[in-house]
Amino acid sequence: xxxxxxxxxxxxxxxxxxxxxxxxxxxxxxxxxxxxxxxxxxxxxxxxxxxxxxxxxxxxxxxxxxxxxxxxxxxxxxxxxxxxxxxxxxxxxxxxxxxxxxxxxxxxxxxxxxxxxxxxxxxxxxxxxxxxxxxxxxxxxxxxxxxxxxxxxxxxxxxxxx
DNA sequence: GCCAACGTTGGC
DNA sequence: GCCAACGTTGGC
Numbered sequence: 001x002x003x004x005x006x007x008x009x010x011x012x013x014x015x016x017x018x019x020x021x022x023x024x025x026x027x028x029x030x031x032x033x034x035x036x037x038x039x040x041x042x043x044x045x046x047x048x049x050x051x052x053x054x055x056x057x058x059x060x061x062x063x064x065x066x067x068x069x070x071x072x073x074x075x076x077x078x079x080x081x082x083x084x085x086x087x088x089x090x091x092x093x094x095x096x097x098x099x100x101x102x103x104x105x106x107x108x109x110x111x112x113x114x115x116x117x118x119x120x121x122x123x124x125x126x127x128x129x130x131x132x133x134x135x136x137x138x139x140x141x142x143x144x145x146x147x148x149x150x151x152x153x154x155x156x157x158x159x160x161x162x
Numbered sequence: 163g164c165c166a167a168c169g170t171t172g173g174c
Numbered sequence: 175g176c177c178a179a180c181g182t183t184g185g186c
Binding site for chain 3: 007009055056060113132133134135
Binding site: 134 | 166167
């Protein structure tokens, strides 16, 4: 069981989009970075906790909680010539990009970067490291507890709902 | 719009 | 295998 922070531009897929999606689940399309892909392909398991982060927007920050809802499978957008995520060097026989499905758990009050940086227990959080650009980063057990319980005030009941 | 930081590409 | 050039990310 691992925890993750996953960045999404809300213009493309926001926490509200996830809440409105069929089965409140969306495939995490568009990752085109090998480190981020490897996290999804090699380390994620169904049930892993996800901090849903809004990036490249007016006020970036954690906007909700989600969970990993599938095992890894090829990102279909890589084969779609009309998609911005099309990858001419990939093929169904040898897919280059893998993803997982992510399911909605709950929204949280927006937890901004200054709020995260103000919390000493998050000083080593990967997403806060200087120069970090990875769209998927691991979150430690303690970081998960601090953010979901202390900063976001999510109840244990909400976190454990299936 | 700026720019620091980082990843990828491709010539050699 | 090195590394310069280039493209992208993403906060500000």
